[in-house]
Amino acid sequence: MEMQEVLFYAIMAFTIFSAVIVAFANKLIHSAFALLFTFVGFAGLYIYLSADFLAVTQIIIYVGGILVLILFGVLMTQDIYDVKAIAAHNPLLLSLGGGAFTAIIIAVLISKKPWFTLLNKEFAPTTATIGKLILYEYLLPFEIASILLLGALIGAVYLARAEDKDK
Amino acid sequence: MTGFYIALIFFVTGMFLVAVTLLFSRLLQTKKPSPDKYLTYECGELPQGGAWIRFNNRFYIIALIFIIFDVEIVFMFPWAVVYGKIGLLAFVEMFIFIVVLLVGLAYVWANGDLQWVKPRPKLEHLPKAKGK
Numbered sequence: 001m002e003m004q005e006v007l008f009y010a011i012m013a014f015t016i017f018s019a020v021i022v023a024f025a026n027k028l029i030h031s032a033f034a035l036l037f038t039f040v041g042f043a044g045l046y047i048y049l050s051a052d053f054l055a056v057t058q059i060i061i062y063v064g065g066i067l068v069l070i071l072f073g074v075l076m077t078q079d080i081y082d083v084k085a086i087a088a089h090n091p092l093l094l095s096l097g098g099g100a101f102t103a104i105i106i107a108v109l110i111s112k113k114p115w116f117t118l119l120n121k122e123f124a125p126t127t128a129t130i131g132k133l134i135l136y137e138y139l140l141p142f143e144i145a146s147i148l149l150l151g152a153l154i155g156a157v158y159l160a161r162a163e164d165k166d167k
Numbered sequence: 168m169t170g171f172y173i174a175l176i177f178f179v180t181g182m183f184l185v186a187v188t189l190l191f192s193r194l195l196q197t198k199k200p201s202p203d204k205y206l207t208y209e210c211g212e213l214p215q216g217g218a219w220i221r222f223n224n225r226f227y228i229i230a231l232i233f234i235i236f237d238v239e240i241v242f243m244f245p246w247a248v249v250y251g252k253i254g255l256l257a258f259v260e261m262f263i264f265i266v267v268l269l270v271g272l273a274y275v276w277a278n279g280d281l282q283w284v285k286p287r288p289k290l291e292h293l294p295k296a297k298g299k
Binding site (some may be wrong): 007040044047052053055056057060061064065066068069072073075076127128130131132134135139142143145146147149150152153154156157160161 | 175223227228232234250253256263267268270271
């Protein structure tokens, strides 16, 4: 096997292993920390899809931002250290149903052909291309994105504050 | 793309060093636990209560605001790469983008969400000595 392929399987194993820890860890805080490694593994997979900008974005936003939010959420929950992760106590039927549903979706996706193969391709940096696209062709969506962010900011802060006032 | 190989080497090296340090510590240490050793070290004082207290909601709001501006920064990377070639047009476009988000910053600032709550410890006054 080639070096690239070996690395790919190593990253896959790393990602799946941390995802399994997220699902099966007994303490929520352990799940939250394992999620960090899952996100990093996903960034590795994006690199294999030649999406270098997306990979860095994944690290900046998910590892640097969303995960901090999740950790704060865990830390702000009352008596979190005594709470066992709820996933371990789900009714069997519900878990099986959810698992079967996901499996069907994945099976449908796998059966769709043709697959894109990107291995052994020359990877080119994408950041400059994205920059040009958002400044020329996709200018309107780009500016609308800022309004969307504004709405998200005001809405999220308003909701978080409303909860704060209740207590 | 070779930059990512360097990043991977740094990541693996970092994890490896931590693992090796912990492993060595595990191999070299002697284990004689006693209840005193399990106490949290708080500058020699006896710790009061658990360390797992609830954090202030304010941290959460600050983190929310942080994520929004995190996303803004992500948009600025591709913009910065092509800025030299496009020039004034790119400047104006990003200016509008940032001004819209500045409205959000002004909103949270005006509402005092960025204000840090300062602890106001209630000092217990010593009872006055009798007879004076």
